Amino acid sequence: MTPYLSTALLTDHYELTMVDAAMQDGTADRECVFELFARRLPNDRRYGVVAGIGRALELLARFQFEDAELEFLRENRVVSDATLEWLANYKFSGTIRGYREGEVYFPQSPLLEVRSIFAEGVILETMLLSVFNYDSAVASAAARMVSAADGRPLAEMGSRRTGERSAVSAARAAFIAGFSATSNLEAGRSWGVPTMGTAAHSWTLLHDNERDAFAAQVAALGVDTTLLVDTYDVPNAIRTAIEVAGTELGGVRLDSGDLPVLVREVREQLDDLGATNTKITVTNDLDEYAIASLAASPVDAFGVGTSVVTGSGAVASGMVYKLVARREGDGDWVPVAKASPGKRSVGGLKYPVRRRDERGVATGELISVGGLPVGDDDDRPLYVDYVVDGVIDEQYTGAAGVRAARAHCAEAMAELPRTARRLGKGEPALSTYYIHDDGSMELA
Amino acid sequence: MTPYLSTALLTDHYELTMVDAAMQDGTADRECVFELFARRLPNDRRYGVVAGIGRALELLARFQFEDAELEFLRENRVVSDATLEWLANYKFSGTIRGYREGEVYFPQSPLLEVRSIFAEGVILETMLLSVFNYDSAVASAAARMVSAADGRPLAEMGSRRTGERSAVSAARAAFIAGFSATSNLEAGRSWGVPTMGTAAHSWTLLHDNERDAFAAQVAALGVDTTLLVDTYDVPNAIRTAIEVAGTELGGVRLDSGDLPVLVREVREQLDDLGATNTKITVTNDLDEYAIASLAASPVDAFGVGTSVVTGSGAVASGMVYKLVARREGDGDWVPVAKASPGKRSVGGLKYPVRRRDERGVATGELISVGGLPVGDDDDRPLYVDYVVDGVIDEQYTGAAGVRAARAHCAEAMAELPRTARRLGKGEPALSTYYIHDDGSMELA
Structure with a gap:
């Protein structure tokens, strides 16, 4: 059709x-x-x-x-x-x-x-x-996540958890609210949202062992790539990853487990191995609360799926x-x-302004009923x-x-x-x- | 674009x-x-x-x-x-x-x-x-609503509460699960789902008074139409509706209020006015639980919006x-x-069957791992x-x-x-x- x-x-x-x-x-x-x-x-x-x-x-x-x-x-x-x-x-x-x-x-x-x-x-x-x-x-859910991430980048990767066209809209809306990138290629093409992504668990499972998978990924995508390290055993995977890619490996991704504990262990292991610049991305069922709970964890970037495309509740x-x-x-x-x-x-007709004080801080939402303009110089017409x-x-x-x-x-x-x-x-x-x-x- | x-x-x-x-x-x-x-x-x-x-x-x-x-x-x-x-x-x-x-x-x-x-x-x-x-x-949410409605027809009308293309998919999925119709015209065109709908509150507000609105609707759509009766005052609206349309009015729709009480009052009023065949449709934020709670109420049909297109939680x-x-x-x-x-x-490869007893009642989900067929004559390959x-x-x-x-x-x-x-x-x-x-x- x-x-x-x-x-x-x-x-x-x-x-x-x-x-x-x-x-x-x-x-x-x-x-x-x-x-x-x-x-x-x-x-x-x-x-x-x-x-x-x-x-x-x-x-x-x-x-x-x-x-x-x-x-x-x-x-x-x-x-x-x-x-x-x-x-x-x-x-x-x-x-x-x-x-x-x-x-x-x-x-x-x-x-x-x-x-x-x-x-x-x-x-x-x-x-x-x-x-x-x-x-x-x-956008409303995404903005809360951006606040919770406190400057660390967020990628939207929830396309699979919403209708296939809503997925494109979601990537666009999350980007507007401050996300850095999306996994959704159509959102890249149609709306100019930066896209990103490296590999899924199937990549590791496709290969005879994790080492082959990592080596092939590094060979194809370069040392700067991000390796997914939780298919089998995380400490083993980290060791293999650094052996294969060297200490200049771009990043590792964690998609399961008790993140606050796990992230700290992974950071320590990476540092011990000399991979002090290797970044940690986490992507395990995050929402704004989970992101906030990682405020003190050495997470470098977040990937958010279900919760952002479903408006986090x-x-x-x-x-x-x-x-x-x-x-x-x-x-x-x-x-x-x-x-x-x-x-x-x-x-009635309306005319809305954002009331602001002299320092530019918003203090109220003013809506003139009848449609005549209101507000003073500090206010912002909407x-x-x-x-x-x-x-x-x-x-x-x-x-x-x-x-x-x-x-x-x-x-x-x-x-x-x-x-x-x-x-x-x-x-x-x-x-x-x-x-x-x-x-x-x-x-x- | x-x-x-x-x-x-x-x-x-x-x-x-x-x-x-x-x-x-x-x-x-x-x-x-x-x-x-x-x-x-x-x-x-x-x-x-x-x-x-x-x-x-x-x-x-x-x-x-x-x-x-x-x-x-x-x-x-x-x-x-x-x-x-x-x-x-x-x-x-x-x-x-x-x-x-x-x-x-x-x-x-x-x-x-x-x-x-x-x-x-x-x-x-x-x-x-x-x-x-x-x-x-x-579909999963819709099926529960169909069960709760216990034979009374359900219409999907939640297009406005989900992405504009997901709305079409939702109408289709709800119909598959047993809904009778949708408000979404594209679902009618693309998937053959029956469409329905008569008027919104804006129709009443457009007119100088409710009587004009009802009269115009009946003139255009016939006595068999459904009038929306909760824009101002329900008992007044019902009286006006029957005066305008006569006792053969097709139906009235309630989109607000305390439904179990209201529906009973409306049924009594309609019956008192002689409109014993006029049907009552309710459409106020229904989900499967609200539908079930109306099991003993004289509701003839349900319209479901947000909850069905959002999978009811x-x-x-x-x-x-x-x-x-x-x-x-x-x-x-x-x-x-x-x-x-x-x-x-x-x-591993899989081969699933629905296990059924000799009366055809399902008793289990059997999945052969390795992909070899299993099951006996009562079972249903899936x-x-x-x-x-x-x-x-x-x-x-x-x-x-x-x-x-x-x-x-x-x-x-x-x-x-x-x-x-x-x-x-x-x-x-x-x-x-x-x-x-x-x-x-x-x-x-």
Whole structure:
């Protein structure tokens, strides 16, 4: 089967039935504002990192209903013929602004604002949420791991623990949050993330003995390579590794065992053998807590798999996409919000800024309700324009977008108060405040 | 950016460095057997459901290194020129057999066996694991929800809570495990999964009032539609719904609130209004436990989102892909296994059967080590051939493959002892036994 290039069916059925019904009752053309946000941070974390917009913009560029998509909708009677015709001409012509990719966020942060007629905006709901929920889950977990690693490099190597395309997104999101590299080659090709890796256990098992495996690897990849030393017995493997490669061996990798103890023993053995520059990489089911517990261990680099690609216990960020305002014709904007228990939302246009003190330390998330700009010179406005009247700003896409997002994430993290880096459960590092039209401030 | 159709870079960097090194030391051509299996079931569950092979076969058909892939590898010096040339001609020519898609599985079940030269098999590791780990996580969770729903239909509607392509895989896997439908249109188009959905809260908020929204929906989609009744006040909404649609309204949907209480109140109100055939669908953060807790409630259908697409607490199945045997030339097979603590594997070829008693009830998972067939007439052999000498058996792909997998899952579930359906933590429903060459049996 040849895969379809259109992204237009990465959409929930009900979005098209709503368009269909709206076409018939004349509400399809009502100008609307949809907002993408999270009501809370998962697992009582201190902050989240938003990721995905660069990918979402590329998916948006391919969000068109071609013959194959229209035929499926027609055959399955998803919508009426009139709506099929409208879909055939669909190309998003509205305006999207939002938080920079790599920005930190808090409960109610209005991460993305989609402004268009109802029919154009409502059908982007699922695609946008899929991207933001997954990519932000990975970036948020990755940022905590980067903090815990305290300057030591982290490589993402969890491709095998998530869907094969999510694996590419995960590598990208982890890199934005400060990881140094990924094992995933497609992420290297599509997004410019540095890739790395040397050998698995199968490499050792393929050979008649460990010595042959190490010798062949060193011969092919050079002395600077990293040898995996826990297939059989670690001390034996270390001895063999240095015999084969010499004391200038690049590194050894440990993928099992009681790491704090093992790492210290391996460091001592390497030093005793004269391999004082040989680095130790550990890759055994690490998450931010395990990384933090190795703070005092002589680990040189971490490889993280399952936990980063699964958001370390929060694989869906809980972001939602809600209609927050609408108007008829050129009339006033009408804020709208549902009243479902536990799922309240705040209607109206928004204008968010990061409040900062005179030293540049973030102190709060201020959201002007109604959309008028607020804030003083120390504050940092949080919205950038991604799509204006249907035209996508390409600077946020591709590998260049990823690099910019990574740089921005580092800056946004540096702004946070030190307490934000605590791994334990607690309140968000910043409180979110609504500023109403009359200037009154309300805790969100 | 136009997406690449080749799947060959959905691969970890180290797989190609191993190929590169193996080309140089002459081990690349050693005949090998790789096995894909899970060491344990997540969260002390009673069984798992394996899914993904139909997708994996389609990805395998596109696993080829075209110019764009080779250029990336060359520019980034991932492998040597000789290896690039080999990759340019790569097309898997080995043999793959394994469990049927939709089969239930247990710890150590040898779910997939890949037999080929080392270089051909090792580079499929990441792609196969990504597919199996995610799809099986969803199918395993979905099967428990199907059990808990006890005959009432379940719709998958979690696309927004997982990566946009994983969403399609999730819809497919949930359908295989017994869900009736999905909200995801691409899953309908690509895999033939029935799609469904009517309206979101934004539909109600778009209109000047709830009555207008309901009336427009009924006008467009007919009286048989399902109205979402919890945007403002449920009893008011129900009254309005029946006034607008009449007592033949198809259904109402509840997406919030204290469901056991609310559902009963809604049923009573509908009955009092004469709408005794109007169905109640609930969709509020359901998982298998919440579904089970509604066993005595007058719910007609369930919509499940986050929990099914995230494997209900186990989003990665923990499956691994290990070299279990190799041989030089036409010599004997040599079983191989690593000895890393907590990560032992059993070497050698395998032949698995489901042991069944004379009434057809499954009593154990028997795995012949060495690969000789075992079992008596009541037993059910578990392997089918998927790829023979590089030729993919198309019957397992596409929508037809999905339908067959769904039917097989229902049969395999029906075979299990009743205790398997318990939702609580416990031992696997079946124990796994190794049968050795000498006929001795060993608990895995």
